[in-house]
Amino acid sequence: MISAPPLPEESRYRRLFDCAEDGILILDADTRRITDANPRLLRWIGLEAGEIIGRTFDALGPPDNAASARTAFAELLRSGHIRCEHLPLLAKDGRLIEVEIVGGLREEEGRRVIQLGLRDITSRKQADSESRRTREELARYTIELETTVQLRTAELRLSNAQLETFVYSIAHDLKAPLRTMQGFSRLLLEEHAQGLGGRGREYAGFIDSAARTMDHLLADLLAFSRVTQEKMDLGPVSLETAVRNALGACEEQISASGAVLEVVPPFPEVLAHPATLRQVISHLVGNAVKFVGKEPPRVRIRAEERPDNVVRLWVEDNGIGIPPEFHDQIFGVFKRLHTTAYVGTGIGLAVVQKGMLRMGGRVGLVSEPGSGSRFWIELARPASGKRPA
Numbered sequence: 001m002i003s004a005p006p007l008p009e010e011s012r013y014r015r016l017f018d019c020a021e022d023g024i025l026i027l028d029a030d031t032r033r034i035t036d037a038n039p040r041l042l043r044w045i046g047l048e049a050g051e052i053i054g055r056t057f058d059a060l061g062p063p064d065n066a067a068s069a070r071t072a073f074a075e076l077l078r079s080g081h082i083r084c085e086h087l088p089l090l091a092k093d094g095r096l097i098e099v100e101i102v103g104g105l106r107e108e109e110g111r112r113v114i115q116l117g118l119r120d121i122t123s124r125k126q127a128d129s130e131s132r133r134t135r136e137e138l139a140r141y142t143i144e145l146e147t148t149v150q151l152r153t154a155e156l157r158l159s160n161a162q163l164e165t166f167v168y169s170i171a172h173d174l175k176a177p178l179r180t181m182q183g184f185s186r187l188l189l190e191e192h193a194q195g196l197g198g199r200g201r202e203y204a205g206f207i208d209s210a211a212r213t214m215d216h217l218l219a220d221l222l223a224f225s226r227v228t229q230e231k232m233d234l235g236p237v238s239l240e241t242a243v244r245n246a247l248g249a250c251e252e253q254i255s256a257s258g259a260v261l262e263v264v265p266p267f268p269e270v271l272a273h274p275a276t277l278r279q280v281i282s283h284l285v286g287n288a289v290k291f292v293g294k295e296p297p298r299v300r301i302r303a304e305e306r307p308d309n310v311v312r313l314w315v316e317d318n319g320i321g322i323p324p325e326f327h328d329q330i331f332g333v334f335k336r337l338h339t340t341a342y343v344g345t346g347i348g349l350a351v352v353q354k355g356m357l358r359m360g361g362r363v364g365l366v367s368e369p370g371s372g373s374r375f376w377i378e379l380a381r382p383a384s385g386k387r388p389a
Contacts, residue, residue, distance in 0.1 A: 022119045025057065029105060029112035032073055034054050046092035057116070062090050063192065072101075080105045085121065113243060123259040182211040228353045232273045234359060236382035239267035239313065242274065244299055246281035250289070255299050257289040264302035265364070268311045270379040276355045277379075281315070281361075283348040284375050288317035291373075309381045316374040322367040352377075 017024060023041030027034050034052050044047060045060065052060065058069035069087055076082035082103040090095040103116040185208040193201055243263065247254070254261065271279070288299045300316040322330060331353040356363045356377055367373035 022117050023099070023115040026118070027057060027114040027116065029077065029114050032058075032114075035113075044097055044120060045089055046089065060089050061087055062096065073114075074122065076103055076105060089118070090171055096122075098122040128379075178211055178214055187212060227276055227351055227358060230273075230276070230358075232276065232358045234271050234273055236269050236270040237274050237277055239270050239303060239311065240265065242272070242277045242281060243267060243313075245278045248287060249278065249282045250285045254289055257292070259289040259297040259299055262298070262300040264300065267303045267313075268305060269382055270311050271382040272359050272361075272379050273355075275291065276359060280352050280355045280377060281313070283352050284315040284377075287375075288315055288319065288373070289347060291319040292317070293320050293370075299318060305381075306378065310378050311381055312376050312378045314374055314376050316372065318372045320374055321369040321371050322365065323369055324367075327365055327367065 017036075017038050020038055020040055023044060024036075024038040025034055025041060026036035033054055037049055037052055042052075045052075057073065058066040061069055065087060072082055072084055072087060082101065085098070085100045087088060087099065087101055089099055091097055098121050099119045100117040101116055101118050103114055104115055106115065128281065129235055185204050188196060188204045189201060247261070247263075284299070284301060289297045296317060298318045301314065302316075303311055303313045306312050331349045353363050355378075359379060361377055361379040363375070363377050365373055365375045
């Protein structure tokens with residue numbers, strides 16, 4: 001096998017110079033004038049070698065970059081090397097070519113020579129610019145969206161507050177004429193029953209019954225408004241005391257229903273608002289003794305400690321139960337599953353949920369039709385060292 005003779009050093013260098021994928025410029029370090037340029041660079045800028053030999057490097061860029069080019073070359077002469085991405089070339093057709101420049105200073109035949117390697121990064125710059133614009137637009141859109149959400153949230157809170165105030169005012173103002181209706185309907189029944197006749201007494205009874213129903217509704221609306229608007233100063237509360245007070249408030253209802261209660265201690269302390277917690281438990285106990293089937297109501301109240309320093313109170317009954325598809329709906333205002341069989345306004349569980357939210361807690365249930373209901377509320381335990389209310 002016959003091997004080709006080795007190329008002279010200069011020929012090997014020229015082959016590499018001419019075939020390089022990056023642009024290469026050779027400059028005289030003292031005059032900063034171009035002495036050689038490889039074909040790749042000449043194709044980029046659309047010029048012949050004779051059109052750039054003898055020119056300074058800063059003449060290849062836009063005029064407003066000349067000062068930056070001179071500063072970069074001063075640094076190169078001082079340190080012996082340079083690397084930068086902010087010295088674009090100006091092509092013959094007016095295009096700007098973004099280049100990454102790596103340069104070094106070396107000795108060649110007794111004179112100082114600067115060799116620059118130039119890589120076209122126009123596409124990368126464009127991609128970076130588009131990415132930056134996208135990020136800026138996304139950031140601007142995010143800020144606009146957050147501002148819009150904040151404004152809408154503030155408007156909604158104001159609207160809700162105004163609505164709740166309006167409901168409270170209307171409910172409060174209606175109680176006086178309602179009591180008047182109740183009073184006169186009872187007077188009719190008690191003092192003028194004989195003159196009314198059977199049909200008249202029936203009508204007066206309807207008026208009295210409707211007035212009592214409306215009175216209960218207004219009372220519940222006022223309770224819902226109070227739990228919505230009342231200032232909530234949370235502190236340590238004895239859960240045992242809250243349960244005892246709630247049962248006392250429901251004593252008449254419990255006695256009338258013939259319910260059997262099982263209260264299972266212990267009851268840990270919780271972080272709550274005493275009056276609101278008593279009201280929440282009262283509503284749950286009231287529901288437990290109301291929605292029953294043929295058997296006498298049995299109610300079991302117990303507490304358990306949960307992970308993350310949380311206490312869960314259970315109010316369990318043997319009532320008619322609630323289908324799973326209605327578990328979320330029943331906490332809405334005026335949501336009643338049994339509109340005729342059981343007396344009620346449909347506000348009690350809404351008060352429970354609102355009260356728990358105001359106290360930073362949660363409410364839920366486990367129930368199936370015919371298997372009773374197990375309502376639960378969760379509250380955090382108070383920090384140690386504080387006395388319960």
